[in-house]
Amino acid sequence: MPENKALKYITNIAFILLLILISVYILFPFYWTVNSSFKSETQLQMMPASFLPTDPDTGNISFNLTNYKSVLQNKEFLMGILNSIIVATATTFLALLAGSLAGFAMGQLRFRGKKITLYVILSMTMFPQVTVLTGLYAVMRALNLEPRLGMILSYMIFTLPFTAWVLTSFFKDLPREILESARVDGATFFQTFRFILLPLTAPALVTTGLLTFIRSWNEYLFALTFTSASRMSRTVPVVIAYFTGATTHQEPFGQIMAASVIVTIPIVVLVLYFQRKIVKGLTAGAVKG
Structure with a gap:
């Protein structure tokens, strides 16, 4: 013993x-x-x-505090934060809107080809970003899209499949009796989705929305490519990458670190504010009763 x-x-x-x-x-x-x-x-x-x-x-x-003062007085950095907020917020909203509708359809409705559609969505998450970068850039140039709009549409390529796949599993776990009861009461599919099922998936929406926002906020490769000819449309990761020192060969390491701390604060605030819903979203469906 x-x-x-x-x-x-x-x-x-x-x-x-x-x-x-x-x-x-x-x-x-x-x-x-x-x-x-x-x-x-x-x-x-x-x-x-x-x-x-x-x-x-x-x-x-x-x-x-010199580094923080220099960064906060940098107009390009402040514009980069504004651009990142616009792009990440719009991408998250559109991804949740389309992803929740797709999740509802594939999780609660029955239609031909649903399994194949799920596999196609899953396969889309496996492609490296760099494989579609050149083609997307050519399309954006051909359509003459504004760089921020181009980034929002391009970010949907790798955020929407993830959002739809995750939300499908949450909608699938909801009892079908809820949908049937709503139909008996005369509710349409959209009314059932909007007023009954969507509030029940709030933890999942918060979790997937936050992950989508973080991914869009930190994205660098697409942003660097699409804003190469538009300096004022650059998001904050690209702006930080272009930081220059007082002399030609000086690396402004302190300013880069200060900027990194500043752009991390919104993510930390969001995680702390939604931490309860995030935990619910991550653990939902883990225990079957």
Whole structure:
């Protein structure tokens, strides 16, 4: 018996140490980003690097806000945030609108070819973005679309299949008796979807919507390509990539870190605000009763 207790104790300690190691591995890059954003150019060049912003002369802890001031006074960066908000919000809204309708149809309705349609949607999520980039860019140029509109439409290619696939599983888990009862009461399919089924899938909508927003907010490859000739249409990841220092060969590392912290704040706020619905959305259907 004592040996079993000792083995259990050692196992618990090993598990806790593993969790600490994983947490440090995941959180350390974020900590280093925040740490570097509060350092001046001189502090960033200190060797060895300090784990807190330190004055190179006195050795005292010294937080520097120069990087944040420079970034917030950069008009291109502020325009990039506005462009990212427009593109990510519009993409999320359209993906949820079309994805919820598709999820309702494939999860609750019966029609020929439904299984094939699901497989086609799933296969669309497997294509790398770079394989369709050249063709999409040619289409956008031929149609003479505004870059932000082009990004919204192109982002739908990899956000809509994911949204439709996830929401299909949620709608499929809803009791069919709800749909049948609504039809008996005289409700149309759209009324049943809008007023009865859609509110029941709110956790799923929040979860998929947030993941879609984050993916659109962070997307770089399409944004870089579609805004190559339109400087004021660039989203914030592209704007940060084009940051330049005071001299030709200077890399504004501190400003890049400060900008990264600023653009991460909206995502953190959204996750914290919707955390309960996110947990419900991730765990829905995990337990069958």
